Amino acid sequence: MSRILVVEDDPHILRVISLWLTRQGHQVCEARNGLAARELVQQQMPDILITDINMPGMDGLKLLEQLRNENRTPRGLVVLTNRWDHREIGESLANWGVHVVPKPFSPSKLAELIRQLDEQQCVKTSDGTGAGEVKTCEL
Amino acid sequence: MERADRVSQPQSDAQGPAPAASPATARRWGRVFPEPLGVGMAAVLLAGLIGAGAVAQRTLTQQGRLAQQTEGQAVTRVFAAALGHLVEHDDAAAATGFQQLCGYEPRLRAAEWLRPDGSVRCRWPEAAGGAAPAAGPAPGGGQAQFSAPVPKAGGGAAGTLRLTFHFGQPPLPGAALLRDCAVVGLVALLGFLALYRLLRRHLRPLDAIQRNLHSYASGLEREFVALSLSDSLGHIAQCWNHMIDQVQRLREQGVASPAPDPAGDALRRFESRMLLSLLDRLPLGLLRFGADQRVTYANAVAGRLLGRSAQELVGLPLSEVLDEDVRAPLVGAYSRATAAMSIDRKRGPEEQQTTLRFGLIPAPPSCPDCEALVTIEDVSHLQEADRARDNFLYHVTHELRTPLTNIQAYAETLTGPGFDDEQTRRECYNVIISETRRLSRLVEDILNVSQLEVGTARIEVGEVDLVRLLRQIVQDHLGAADEKQIDLTLKLAPKVPKIQGDKQRLSVLITNLVGNALKYTPNGGRVAVTLEVHERSLEIAVADNGIGIAPEDQPHVFEKFYRAASPEVQAIKGTGLGLAIAREVARLHGGDIRLESTPGQGSKFTVELPLPAGGG
Numbered sequence: 168m169s170r171i172l173v174v175e176d177d178p179h180i181l182r183v184i185s186l187w188l189t190r191q192g193h194q195v196c197e198a199r200n201g202l203a204a205r206e207l208v209q210q211q212m213p214d215i216l217i218t219d220i221n222m223p224g225m226d227g228l229k230l231l232e233q234l235r236n237e238n239r240t241p242r243g244l245v246v247l248t249n250r251w252d253h254r255e256i257g258e259s260l261a262n263w264g265v266h267v268v269p270k271p272f273s274p275s276k277l278a279e280l281i282r283q284l285d286e287q288q289c290v291k292t293s294d295g296t297g298a299g300e301v302k303t304c305e306l
Numbered sequence: 307m308e309r310a311d312r313v314s315q316p317q318s319d320a321q322g323p324a325p326a327a328s329p330a331t332a333r334r335w336g337r338v339f340p341e342p343l344g345v346g347m348a349a350v351l352l353a354g355l356i357g358a359g360a361v362a363q364r365t366l367t368q369q370g371r372l373a374q375q376t377e378g379q380a381v382t383r384v385f386a387a388a389l390g391h392l393v394e395h396d397d398a399a400a401a402t403g404f405q406q407l408c409g410y411e412p413r414l415r416a417a418e419w420l421r422p423d424g425s426v427r428c429r430w431p432e433a434a435g436g437a438a439p440a441a442g443p444a445p446g447g448g449q450a451q452f453s454a455p456v457p458k459a460g461g462g463a464a465g466t467l468r469l470t471f472h473f474g475q476p477p478l479p480g481a482a483l484l485r486d487c488a489v490v491g492l493v494a495l496l497g498f499l500a501l502y503r504l505l506r507r508h509l510r511p512l513d514a515i516q517r518n519l520h521s522y523a524s525g526l527e528r529e530f531v532a533l534s535l536s537d538s539l540g541h542i543a544q545c546w547n548h549m550i551d552q553v554q555r556l557r558e559q560g561v562a563s564p565a566p567d568p569a570g571d572a573l574r575r576f577e578s579r580m581l582l583s584l585l586d587r588l589p590l591g592l593l594r595f596g597a598d599q600r601v602t603y604a605n606a607v608a609g610r611l612l613g614r615s616a617q618e619l620v621g622l623p624l625s626e627v628l629d630e631d632v633r634a635p636l637v638g639a640y641s642r643a644t645a646a647m648s649i650d651r652k653r654g655p656e657e658q659q660t661t662l663r664f665g666l667i668p669a670p671p672s673c674p675d676c677e678a679l680v681t682i683e684d685v686s687h688l689q690e691a692d693r694a695r696d697n698f699l700y701h702v703t704h705e706l707r708t709p710l711t712n713i714q715a716y717a718e719t720l721t722g723p724g725f726d727d728e729q730t731r732r733e734c735y736n737v738i739i740s741e742t743r744r745l746s747r748l749v750e751d752i753l754n755v756s757q758l759e760v761g762t763a764r765i766e767v768g769e770v771d772l773v774r775l776l777r778q779i780v781q782d783h784l785g786a787a788d789e790k791q792i793d794l795t796l797k798l799a800p801k802v803p804k805i806q807g808d809k810q811r812l813s814v815l816i817t818n819l820v821g822n823a824l825k826y827t828p829n830g831g832r833v834a835v836t837l838e839v840h841e842r843s844l845e846i847a848v849a850d851n852g853i854g855i856a857p858e859d860q861p862h863v864f865e866k867f868y869r870a871a872s873p874e875v876q877a878i879k880g881t882g883l884g885l886a887i888a889r890e891v892a893r894l895h896g897g898d899i900r901l902e903s904t905p906g907q908g909s910k911f912t913v914e915l916p917l918p919a920g921g922g
Contacts (some may be wrong), residue, residue: 176876177708179737185716185733190724200873219892222705249707251700274718 168192169214169285176222186236187274202224243284254275346652355491374473382452386467390457393464404428416470591682599624611682636666640678660686701867709745751883758890769806790829797836807895815891818884819848819911827852848909855903864889
């Protein structure tokens, strides 16, 4: 199972993603904007990062750029967006191995994508501790 | 081509310009030089000849007099030398010799041999006595006196010889000289006349062109006259004939005005000026250019948009007027004679960027050599409208997608495996219901603000009791205020007149203001709603002691979808439509809305609604 950081400013979306991923046995960490997410990554590198784009403070694209500059890019990257230019965003981020998921999305399909990423990268929690929990990291 | 062939066949100059020339034209052609000018030139030539003769005569007379003087001097010296010899051989015979010598010179009138002491030793003629004639040659001929010492053997002088001559007038230049002058003058005059005639003949075509153009411009003649090919001006004649060929061709195409019509010409000139003036006032820049890619016309707007005056643009090559990335496609389309096209190009620095749209109106297919028009339009405002539309759509889709995402995700969770516990199911139902309401409100708000902005909102005007309306709205919000322990108060003026307005929309206005105040005021705060009556207006104020609005955000809070970027604001749900709707409703009622706010201390929104005259 993976350590997954979910960055989303809408609490309901954040909650439903956590519900589905936790049920799959992942360790989920939540952040409400890019700044908070960056600090969490500095504390502990997640295996997979799921982030919204439009958020107050630091948006998702800025967060990805900063993590890349700091060489702290998680091995799996998923971007959620409700922007209508999500195809262009996907093309521009393709080289980074980023998966772009437009809103509204199906949580089951998102969970399936995370499962595939988890398997492809063989990202496993070392001791299984914390699996199936939602870790809320309020900053 | 027909005319060019004719021109290439030399015609006799003596035949005059062309068979087509009318007798009147031929007569006029005879006056290349005005005759007084020819006569004047001949007179100057004659006067020059006479003057030269007079100068020659005077010079010759002076030379004659000089020769007489030199001769008198020489004769005196010779006589003195001869007397010296006589004195040396036989002093006594010298007197006789003196007399004989004097007799030999016919022009001699008197002679005296003076001793060194000045007394007269001999005189000739011996009978003559008295005073000697005046010295030097007399002016205008007559007597002249010369002296010379009589030499003596062994040095010294045996006296002085003084001779008085009578010279006649110096010989005048003879008839031969006058004859020569006359001959030369005559030859020069004849030469001049020949040259004059030759010049007249060669300059005839120029005169013809000048008079022909004048007549044509005055509307007196309809046809130009072709010229013959002379030796010296053949090229000019050829060019002239080529030009009138072109005019003829234009006429055949119906471009040139066929009938001489001075009144019509004046009207056309007036219309032309009017047209140019109108073209200058078009909100569209116009450039005309031909096959040589040079600007032949530019209106004032084209000059302004391209940063030069219209006059400066005319005559410039297109490459100096338009950027290469604009010029090349336009000229390409021109040369291919394709249909109209347009290119947008941004200009200027980022903050003052304008977008110019360059278009080409090609020459009509019937006239591929005709000039094409480049149109230049400032489409910055259109782009601004496009940006505003895109921005609106961006925000609308963004706002709609969030509740849709929640509804879809929670519905799927509700039906998905593994979420069977009661708490999760209840949570899902609640989110679906609240997000559906949110979606519904959002759609209504978007429709409202759009209709209000474009003026298509349906208004139901009636009598509105604001006191009752405010009490109702405050009552409806007491529950929400209690949840945050906010002190929500209503203060009404004692006597409030009823107004005419749309009750439903005024209710939305006040609800949005009160709802915002409760949203952005922390727990335990205060929200005060007041209604004041002034002489000509009513003022509804909603004041809170909430988070306030930053000065940089205040000018924008009434814009659609605008939300302050501060984390405090972003943490609270909102679409940025409530205040935009509030302002539109206030304006719809002839009033307006204003904001006073201090960050950290609170905000006060005041709606001013006008009262009918005498209604206060």
